[in-house]
Amino acid sequence: MRILVTGPTGFVGSRIMDALDAVPSPSLRGMSESQVREMVDRTAPDVIIHTAALSDIGQCRKMPEVSYHANVELPLWLVRTGVRTVIFSSDQVYSGLPGPGPYTEERAAPANLYAEHKLEMERRTLEAAPETVLLRAAWMYDMPRYGCRNRGNFLMNMLRREEIAFSSTQVRSVTYVREVAARMEKVLTLPGGVYNFGSETTLPMMETARWLADTLRLRIRITDAGRQHDLSMDTGRLQKSGLSFPSVTEGLMQCIRDYSLMDE
Numbered sequence: 400m401r402i403l404v405t406g407p408t409g410f411v412g413s414r415i416m417d418a419l420d421a422v423p424s425p426s427l428r429g430m431s432e433s434q435v436r437e438m439v440d441r442t443a444p445d446v447i448i449h450t451a452a453l454s455d456i457g458q459c460r461k462m463p464e465v466s467y468h469a470n471v472e473l474p475l476w477l478v479r480t481g482v483r484t485v486i487f488s489s490d491q492v493y494s495g496l497p498g499p500g501p502y503t504e505e506r507a508a509p510a511n512l513y514a515e516h517k518l519e520m521e522r523r524t525l526e527a528a529p530e531t532v533l534l535r536a537a538w539m540y541d542m543p544r545y546g547c548r549n550r551g552n553f554l555m556n557m558l559r560r561e562e563i564a565f566s567s568t569q570v571r572s573v574t575y576v577r578e579v580a581a582r583m584e585k586v587l588t589l590p591g592g593v594y595n596f597g598s599e600t601t602l603p604m605m606e607t608a609r610w611l612a613d614t615l616r617l618r619i620r621i622t623d624a625g626r627q628h629d630l631s632m633d634t635g636r637l638q639k640s641g642l643s644f645p646s647v648t649e650g651l652m653q654c655i656r657d658y659s660l661m662d663e
């Protein structure tokens with residue numbers, strides 16, 4: 400099967416390129432619909448895994464047109480080529496939903512522009528091509544990858560900082576990106592639709608941070624960032640399709656083992 404991966408040098412795309420035998424797409428920045436179609440026609444993939452996006456919430460707020468192009472139009476144009484597409488969405492679509500999680504896929508309420516664009520993208524791509532697979536991904540982490548730009552993530556922030564603030568009320572998943580990449584082959588067989596995608600947890604972020612600090616004996620001061628909206632996801636739909644993730648602490652433990660982060 401010929402798999403085209405967009406955003407192949409990005410945080411998620413580069414790990415997917417490590418895990419799969421796939422064709423990297425060129426940058427899609429600023430492309431028109433006809434340029435997207437030409438690129439896809441030239442590559443002739445059986446399936447597309449779309450990770451390219453403007454994924455920073457603050458940048459999306461500052462550059463709404465760029466966010467709309469990257470997060471709504473580009474994915475829509477990809478599915479309109481007629482090639483089955485797997486697209487990364489985000490747990491941020493739950494950021495304004497009343498009541499505590501874990502949330503199921505049926506209801507969402509974005510509280511920021513990035514999430515609004517992701518939710519519009521989900522609706523429009525599914526309307527255009529019901530076989531599209533949309534993954535509402537949790538916040539992902541990894542150690543730096545050789546030769547790649549390194550963006551802050553939960554693990555790196557914990558390892559680098561002397562002091563950090565996390566909410567003592569917000570239950571939120573953090574997920575090992577290599578566990579995500581390892582599941583992509585199976586994702587390609589999922590029926591079309593929206594799936595919560597990541598590790599489940601019942602721990603508030605502050606407790607997850609404490610667990611990691613204790614496990615790695617980090618000298619980091621963890622303070623309470625106060626009340627923040629839940630972002631925890633129910634992954635029952637994914638599990639019914641035969642796919643599951645380890646829990647948040649099991650995923651962190653796997654990463655710790657993979658990179659030998661703990662003293663022998």
Ligand SMILES: NC(=O)c1ccc[n+]([C@@H]2O[C@H](COP(=O)([O-])OP(=O)(O)OC[C@H]3O[C@@H](n4cnc5c(N)ncnc54)[C@H](OP(=O)(O)O)[C@@H]3O)[C@@H](O)[C@H]2O)c1
Nearest residue numbers: 406409410411426428451452454469487489536537538539
């Ligand atoms: N990282 C997370 O924790 C997380 C959590 C939830 C959901 N997600 C979603 O997962 C997907 C992958 O995330 P990521 O962290 O890998 O993203 P990323 O590293 O920030 O970006 C991926 C790639 O997107 C391309 N890109 C950046 N700005 C663009 C623009 N304006 N127009 C078109 N392409 C642009 C870049 O590739 P080029 O330089 O080749 O253009 C970049 O390498 C995204 O859809 C993101 O929203 C990520």
